[in-house]
Amino acid sequence: MKKFTQALCIFFAALLSVSACFAQNTDADGKIVLRYVLEPSPYIPVAMGMARMGKLLEEESGGRISLESIPLYQSGTSSDNLVSTVVGTADLTVVPFDYLSRFIPDLKVMTAPFLLPQADFDALTLKSGPLSRKMCDMISGGDSRVVALDAWYSGYLQLLSKDKAITKPADLNGLSVWVNYNSAAGDFFRSMGAVPEDMSAEEAVKAARRGSLDVLVMPLDAMISRSLTEVMRHLSLLSPYRMAFALLISEQTYAALSSEDRAIVDRAARGAGIYEASISADIDEVSLKRLGHDPQVSLSRPKSGAFRTQADKLRNIYLRRYPEAAEKIRSSLRDLGER
Numbered sequence: 001m002k003k004f005t006q007a008l009c010i011f012f013a014a015l016l017s018v019s020a021c022f023a024q025n026t027d028a029d030g031k032i033v034l035r036y037v038l039e040p041s042p043y044i045p046v047a048m049g050m051a052r053m054g055k056l057l058e059e060e061s062g063g064r065i066s067l068e069s070i071p072l073y074q075s076g077t078s079s080d081n082l083v084s085t086v087v088g089t090a091d092l093t094v095v096p097f098d099y100l101s102r103f104i105p106d107l108k109v110m111t112a113p114f115l116l117p118q119a120d121f122d123a124l125t126l127k128s129g130p131l132s133r134k135m136c137d138m139i140s141g142g143d144s145r146v147v148a149l150d151a152w153y154s155g156y157l158q159l160l161s162k163d164k165a166i167t168k169p170a171d172l173n174g175l176s177v178w179v180n181y182n183s184a185a186g187d188f189f190r191s192m193g194a195v196p197e198d199m200s201a202e203e204a205v206k207a208a209r210r211g212s213l214d215v216l217v218m219p220l221d222a223m224i225s226r227s228l229t230e231v232m233r234h235l236s237l238l239s240p241y242r243m244a245f246a247l248l249i250s251e252q253t254y255a256a257l258s259s260e261d262r263a264i265v266d267r268a269a270r271g272a273g274i275y276e277a278s279i280s281a282d283i284d285e286v287s288l289k290r291l292g293h294d295p296q297v298s299l300s301r302p303k304s305g306a307f308r309t310q311a312d313k314l315r316n317i318y319l320r321r322y323p324e325a326a327e328k329i330r331s332s333l334r335d336l337g338e339r
Contacts, residue, residue: 031065032064032257032261034057034092035068035070035091036090037081037092038093038094044154045152045154045219045276045279046094046245048279049247049272049273049276050067050092052275052276053268053272054067056271061261078095078099081093081095082095082099082146082248086144088250088251088252090250091249091253092247092248094152094246094247096243097110097151097244105322106135106138106322106325106328107138109322109325131328131329132151134328135148135151135328136148136150145251146250146251147248147249147251149247149269150247150270150273151247152272152276153243153245153273154219154243158217158218158237159217159236159238160229160235162208162213162214162231163214164234165234165236165298165300166300166302168302169192169193169310172192173192173193175194176194177197177216178199178204178217179217185243191313191314204216209228209231220235220287221287224291229294229297233296233297233298234300235298236301237299237301237302247273
């Protein structure tokens, strides 16, 4: 765990030296404002989950606790947002487990939900299942300086391609692909012959506009808000796996709350996570309404069977590659069976 904090804090020391302080505010009336950093698009499931958490906090606390988003220009990448929460300049954030697995390798199991058949994965992880709790416990405490409140899941995979629609794994062979913050997804596309590109989101957007990138994989709403459907005209919607995120709160913020308020925050986090998972299946339709009818954009909804088969092959590779994670799965399944 020491590597977790040291690597983050050393690398971002210069960034933080010029950052403003965003610690929670408690006013004269005892009202608490928790500030969070997150890409603010209201149609991305995790952002919708945070909005629901804010509503639940206000309802349960009688208006004493509220959430407030830090403006986008003051937040940034997963790295920036995590560091802000680790050092307490922000109170809350939602970070992909994929990024956290750079510091805690066992968390890789959460970045590749196709490690399990979907039914088992849902039972183990959704609604604070036994595997989610084990992984959150690995993040919390020690010298990590954050508390993992819950694991959230978004069940979407949206592809925007330049020259042709992606309807089967073979369509990806030889194509350059950018995958949003998920190296496990990178492995998934690489197994189908694609070439994942290592660049930031903004670099990927610029590459797409230049025509030097074949396929973008990111939330549909993010594509629409960046007008990418004007330069890449083939949209494919499929969901062979869920993407996992950790809802984190600064340890110093959490410790400063009363036991009653911590319980309220815990319940709101779990309630928001359940809501976030429930809306993921419908998020494509919400985003498509924003896109409207554009005759120049071809829309495909490939059957997930062939992609699922490919994911199953990769699952077996991961189980061999991460034996400790595989044992956590087996023990979690045993825990589930004993309920």
